[in-house]
Amino acid sequence: MMHIQTLILGAGAAGMMAAAHSGPGVVIIDHAKAAGEKIRISGGGRCNFTNIGTTPAQFISQNRHFAKSALKRYTQWDFINLVSDYKIAWHEKTLGQLFCDDTAKDVVAMLRAEMDKAGAQLMLNTSISDIAHDGTHFIATLTRDGTETAVTATNLIVATGGKSIPKMGATGLAYQIAAQFDVDVITPRPGLVPLTFSDDRFKLLAGVATPSNVTTNDTTFSEALLFTHRGLSGPAILQASSYWTEGDAITVNLIPTADLYDKLRSARTTSPKKALTTIMSQHLPARLIDYIKDEFALHGNIADHSDVRLQAICADLASWDLLPSGSEGYRTAEVTLGGVNTDALSSKTMGVKSVPGLYFIGEAVDVTGWLGGYNFQWAWSSGWAAGQAIKAAHK
Numbered sequence: 001m002m003h004i005q006t007l008i009l010g011a012g013a014a015g016m017m018a019a020a021h022s023g024p025g026v027v028i029i030d031h032a033k034a035a036g037e038k039i040r041i042s043g044g045g046r047c048n049f050t051n052i053g054t055t056p057a058q059f060i061s062q063n064r065h066f067a068k069s070a071l072k073r074y075t076q077w078d079f080i081n082l083v084s085d086y087k088i089a090w091h092e093k094t095l096g097q098l099f100c101d102d103t104a105k106d107v108v109a110m111l112r113a114e115m116d117k118a119g120a121q122l123m124l125n126t127s128i129s130d131i132a133h134d135g136t137h138f139i140a141t142l143t144r145d146g147t148e149t150a151v152t153a154t155n156l157i158v159a160t161g162g163k164s165i166p167k168m169g170a171t172g173l174a175y176q177i178a179a180q181f182d183v184d185v186i187t188p189r190p191g192l193v194p195l196t197f198s199d200d201r202f203k204l205l206a207g208v209a210t211p212s213n214v215t216t217n218d219t220t221f222s223e224a225l226l227f228t229h230r231g232l233s234g235p236a237i238l239q240a241s242s243y244w245t246e247g248d249a250i251t252v253n254l255i256p257t258a259d260l261y262d263k264l265r266s267a268r269t270t271s272p273k274k275a276l277t278t279i280m281s282q283h284l285p286a287r288l289i290d291y292i293k294d295e296f297a298l299h300g301n302i303a304d305h306s307d308v309r310l311q312a313i314c315a316d317l318a319s320w321d322l323l324p325s326g327s328e329g330y331r332t333a334e335v336t337l338g339g340v341n342t343d344a345l346s347s348k349t350m351g352v353k354s355v356p357g358l359y360f361i362g363e364a365v366d367v368t369g370w371l372g373g374y375n376f377q378w379a380w381s382s383g384w385a386a387g388q389a390i391k392a393a394h395k
Contacts, residue, residue: 002027006390007138007153008120009128009173011035013111013379014362015159019122020114021387022157023394028115029126029142032169036108038161041168042376047104049083050076050380051373053096058370059378060242062186066342067367067378070350074384076377086110095223097372131156131177138357154357155390159383161363162336163188170330174340174364181355184341186366190333191242194233195250195324202227208285213253214240222256227288231324238371241327242337252320254284261314264302268310272303284317335375339366349389350382359386 005025008015016035019028034040039047051058054076056068080098083090088110089101100106115122126144133139138156142149160173175185205227212225214236226234240250260283267279279302281289289298296316305313330336340360344352350365352358361382369375 002142002149002151004151004153005394006155006157007140007151008157008159009177010159010161010362011122011124012038012159012161012362013376014161014364014383015157016111016115017380017383018157018159018359018361018387019120020111020118021384021391022118022120022155023387023391024119026118026120027123027151027153028120029123029128031125031127033124035122035124036111037168038165039108039111039376040104042104043099045104046099046102047107048093048097048099048373048376049090049107050079050098050377051096052076052080052092052098054374054377058372058374060191060337060368061342061366063342063366066345066347067381069347070381070385071377073388074381078384079377079380082114083107083110086113095372131180133181133355133358154394155359156357157359157361157386157390158364159361162339163330164190164333164336164363166330170336174360178340178344178360181352181358183344183352183355183358183360186338186341188336188338189245190327190330190335191337191368192238192334192371193241193327193329193332194228194231195237195241195244196231196326196328197322198325200229202231203229205287205291208287209234210254210285210288211256212236213256215251215253216240216244216248219243225252230328232322235371238334242335242368242370244324244327246326249321249323252322253318254288254320255314255317258318260317261310264305264310264314265307268302268305272301274302276300276302276305334371335368336363337366337368339364339368342366346389348385350386351389359390361386 004027006022008028011028011030019026059067088106090098128140130141137152139152158174178185206229209224209226213222221236221239223235225236276298277289350359350361362379
């Protein structure tokens with residue numbers, strides 16, 4: 001039987017961060033062939049590893065205060081300093097998003113190096129079963145290459161993520177473990193996910209993108225919208241999807257800069273004989289104008305339309321109400337909303353209040369960030385918090 005101090009389930013962002021900070025006697029396992037696979041594919045292969053504007057306001061949870069402690073004690077600047085210490089070049093994109101200049105593999109290698117410095121043992125192609133607790137230790141069976149090994153651990157950190165992207169091996173293991181130990185779980189659902197329409201209404205517009213404001217449930221995001229064969233995607237939709245539930249409508253503002261009316265009035269003077277659709281195609285994608293011309297009655301020449309009519313057209317374009325039939329689900333969702341109820345956890349340690357030594361971190365917890373590096377920052381912060389708590393307890 002293997003006797004260890006801390007067993008970590010999941011060698012993703014949160015799990016590796018915890019392994020690097022939990023002190024001696026750490027074994028971290030994952031069923032995958034390589035550690036940090038979600039890190040590797042994120043950000044188009046360059047890993048949007050944090051956001052310089054990170055605050056608790058960018059996180060969704062039934063307890064909006066829960067994330068404050070971990071985010072305050074291990075900040076985006078702490079992780080940026082770590083990246084810089086490893087000489088990983090990075091750059092800022094829009095809205096404070098930070099990416100590696102070269103490859104996301106640099107971040108994986110950095111975390112592996114931090115784990116090695118801490119003496120953590122990584123076991124890949126390894127699964128876990130028969131988890132139990134005898135009042136003092138966690139007891140489980142690890143299976144690797146067909147060989148079973150019994151293990152006891154003082155601490156168990158669950159960093160197995162949520163259900164998003166099942167083709168990468170995502171499962172509901174964290175929720176199963178929570179249920180086993182009578183820890184409440186907020187019903188999981190896909191987040192940061194494209195929205196779909198059962199009638200394929202936007203199929204002809206697939207590939208068209210445009211700036212927009214997208215609003216649902218009193219929350220608005222101002223970013224690009226992308227039409228797809230199945231519905232709507234793009235950053236504005238992905239962000240809004242985390243606040244959307246089935247049956248809710250969304251409102252799309254196709255003219256977020258709000259100056260189209262003035263441009264149309266000017267064109268009516270300078271180009272009165274041009275078709276309204278021709279003028280509007282100078283300000284919005286031509287394929288989009290062609291698609292919506294009948295719905296919004298964009299007919300005739302620009303000279304045919306009064307100020308009142310132009311104002312009405314702009315008002316319609318600024319408040320296009322749509323009712324999605326669903327989302328693309330966990331298959332393409334970047335994150336999982338919901339998860340282990342934060343009421344069961346200490347916000348300082350990420351430990352389960354009723355089961356000493358049991359911790360849930362990262363995406364497994366009911367804390368979900370916006371698009372743009374926030375979920376990685378939650379992984380770093382929550383993993384660090386759990387690791388520090390364990391290290392302090394065993395000094």
